[in-house]
Every structure is written in C-alpha cells, then in structure tokens.
Amino acid sequence: MIKTTLLFFATALAEIIGCFLPWLWLKREGSAFLLFPAALSLAMFVWLLTLHPAASGRVYAAYGGVYVVTALLWLRVVDGIKLSAYDWIGASVAFCGMLIIVAGWGRA
Template identity: 40%
Template sequence: MVEVTTTLSIFFFAALLEIGGGYLVWRWLKDHKTKIFGLVGALILFSYGIVMTLQPANFGKVYATYGGIFVVSSIIWGYWIDKKRPDKFEIIGSVVVIIGVAIMFYFPR
C-alpha cells in the first residue's frame, strides 16, 4: 500500500508540474505575458522530467501510466483553474483511463 501511495503521489506531483509549467508557457505565448512566464514555465517543465525519474518502474511503463494520470489531472486543472466544469463524457473517460492505469501499473504480473 505504501508503494501505491508513493507512486501515485509522484504521478500527481509530476502532473502538477507539467500542467502548471505548460500553463505558464501557454499564458506567455497565447496571452502575450512577459517572458518570465515562459522562463518559469520552462523551469517547471524541466522539474517535471526530473520528478518522473523517481518512479520505480521502467520508462515506458511509467510514461504510459502517467498519460492516464495526466488526463485526469488536466480535467481537474480545467475545473479549478479555468472554471470549466467537466461534462459526463469527460468524467466517464477519466474513470476509464484510471481503471486502465491501475491495471497497467499496479496489477501483479
């Protein structure tokens, strides 16, 4: 159980870094914010790459699993930051993705 909690914490922290960094770059380019937005966003994105190396599994398995975590985290980010309430298909899709992630990463071989 500790391993599951640890890996999920790393996945969600990495998602926060990737989405947050990407969001700052997005704001810099799309909303013509100052270059500091882009620079800070790039540094945060770089940090995301480092955090992902803390996972105990191999690269392909980690990044495939992270893709599912990223989907769910993006929906949550949209709700909290962009104030966009997810529709039922986004929620259903997120549940399907999380089930897939759990099977792929956590089920014993």
C-alpha cells in the same frame, strides 16, 4: 500504489504548469518572465518521471492516465469549465488503466 499515484499527480502538475505559463505568455500576452518558471517546472516534470522504479515505457503509459485526470481537474479549477459526464467517465477509465498498469509493475 498511493505513493506512486501521488507522485504521478505531482508530475502532471509540473508538466501542466510548465506548458500553461508559455501559453499565458503567447496567448494572453503575459510577461516573457513566465518562461523561466515554465522551464523549471518542465525540468521538475522530467526529474519526477525518473523517480519511478519501472521501465520508462510503463511509467509513461501509466502516467498518461493520471495526466488525463489532472488535466480535466485543471480545466475545472483553473479554467472554470464545468466537466461533463463524459469527462468524468473518461477520466475514470484512464485512471483505472493507470492502476492496472502499476499493479503489474512487479509481475512483468
């Protein structure tokens, strides 16, 4: 369970970075050279998703819970926005959903 969760967090970071860099280029007039590491990051995201032993739909469903948590942590750490109690509660619910889905992978 811990290995899967850490893999999901790495996957989420790869996806967020892969989307954040083009956002910097488009919205903040960053360098077009940001697109190359963005593409590499998104390719890494796809590859990381393939490392899970479950069917793709279950992986995507469980990954969504970790993505919510990671995106909110990104909002706090990178964007400097304070999270509300609703953010923390929602992230907790999403993360618990991921744990439930992963716990059932071998039982379906």
